[in-house]
Amino acid sequence: MSALCRPILVSLLSGTRPGLLLVRTSEFKQRNEPLSSMSGGNSVAPPAQRTNTMMPTLNVTGSSDSHPRFLSSSSPKSEFRVKRVSIEGNIAVGKSTFAKLLQTACSDWEVVAEPVSKWQNIKSGSSKETHGSPQTTVSNLLQMMYKEPQRWSYTFQTFSCMSRFRTQLQPPPAHLLNSEGTPVQVYERSIYSDRYIFALNMFELGCINDTEWAVYQDWHSLLVERFGHQVELEGIIYLRASPEKCMERLKFRGRSEEKEVELDYLEKLHIQHEKWLVEKSAEIHFEKLKNVPVLQLDGSAEFLTDPEVRKQFISQVWYACVASLHVDMLFPE
Numbered sequence: 001m002s003a004l005c006r007p008i009l010v011s012l013l014s015g016t017r018p019g020l021l022l023v024r025t026s027e028f029k030q031r032n033e034p035l036s037s038m039s040g041g042n043s044v045a046p047p048a049q050r051t052n053t054m055m056p057t058l059n060v061t062g063s064s065d066s067h068p069r070f071l072s073s074s075s076p077k078s079e080f081r082v083k084r085v086s087i088e089g090n091i092a093v094g095k096s097t098f099a100k101l102l103q104t105a106c107s108d109w110e111v112v113a114e115p116v117s118k119w120q121n122i123k124s125g126s127s128k129e130t131h132g133s134p135q136t137t138v139s140n141l142l143q144m145m146y147k148e149p150q151r152w153s154y155t156f157q158t159f160s161c162m163s164r165f166r167t168q169l170q171p172p173p174a175h176l177l178n179s180e181g182t183p184v185q186v187y188e189r190s191i192y193s194d195r196y197i198f199a200l201n202m203f204e205l206g207c208i209n210d211t212e213w214a215v216y217q218d219w220h221s222l223l224v225e226r227f228g229h230q231v232e233l234e235g236i237i238y239l240r241a242s243p244e245k246c247m248e249r250l251k252f253r254g255r256s257e258e259k260e261v262e263l264d265y266l267e268k269l270h271i272q273h274e275k276w277l278v279e280k281s282a283e284i285h286f287e288k289l290k291n292v293p294v295l296q297l298d299g300s301a302e303f304l305t306d307p308e309v310r311k312q313f314i315s316q317v318w319y320a321c322v323a324s325l326h327v328d329m330l331f332p333e
């Protein structure tokens, strides 16, 4: 555990642990008790001090199918030790802002930003420079999608999802691989929100037609199945706020492509998030994804200006990503 995270653990163990909204609350309650009972000086050992006999189930999700990624900290493939979590939420709810906060709070957390600038700057030619000639920007696909959604939504979803696959397939940076703590790679959105939030919404709005939707789903499923554990997530942080709050922040941010975005669009996206992450009524096609725990955070809270809220949020994420792992080790199922 990095030194930066230790004070958070102390505050957790001293009873200031905030309420945690994991979807499988019964499992959370089970974990909650032993963690509280450890406050009498029974501290959690940093991963580097653990022995392999202590870690039969390093499964923070509590799912019964423990994944090889969690086998042990001495696994030759240290890449498998790095947990992968995505931050999901409506447009302008504050994901990037929150992600930066996480990054600065703990050196074991690495944030991978959503590749928006790639969507705003579609380059000519292949993805690599060819024959020494620099690539030039040919278009702003984000702008095109907002201006003419019926024409450009399918193209946009193809490109956004491809860029998200690239992002999720990148190996973790060396400092996470070499970390003696519990390294976490945090993605801003994922290949799953691409499909179950945005592409689905565009289909329901009639901006993606039946054929395009069938084609999108076909290649999306193929890629998820082919890449398997490489694109799995161990957790989702859902930064949740009302569409009105998101609209307020969207206006405040003033990104030029989003000038025409209406409240109705944010309301529709809000409903998609709720169906997927809260009500669990969205049709999900990947078994592992159905069981991924979701941590809900109140996105309308002023974590930028209020240090107490900031501390609470970091504690909640830390607990969901790291502390529950230690409890699993001490009290294997």
Ligand SMILES: Nc1ncnc2c1ncn2[C@@H]1O[C@H](COP(=O)(O)OP(=O)(O)OP(=O)(O)O)[C@@H](O)[C@H]1O
Binding pocket: 089, 090, 091, 092, 093, 094, 095, 096, 097, 098, 114, 249, 250, 252, 253, 299, 300, 301, 302, 303, 304, 305
């Ligand atoms: N907790 C907060 N309190 C007040 N303002 C905030 C808060 N979080 C974010 N903001 C502001 O809201 C705007 C949008 O935030 P941000 O860019 O982080 O959103 P986002 O969710 O990453 O957006 P996108 O969906 O476009 O990726 C920014 O101007 C940011 O400064």
Ligand SMILES: Nc1nc(=O)c2ncn([C@H]3C[C@H](O)[C@@H](CO)O3)c2[nH]1
Binding pocket: 091, 114, 116, 142, 145, 156, 157, 160, 193, 194, 198, 199, 202, 258
């Ligand atoms: N149509 C569509 N599909 C996506 O997968 C997607 N992901 C993000 N966005 C939009 C939201 C912000 O304006 C901006 C930055 O998040 O890009 C998307 N729009």
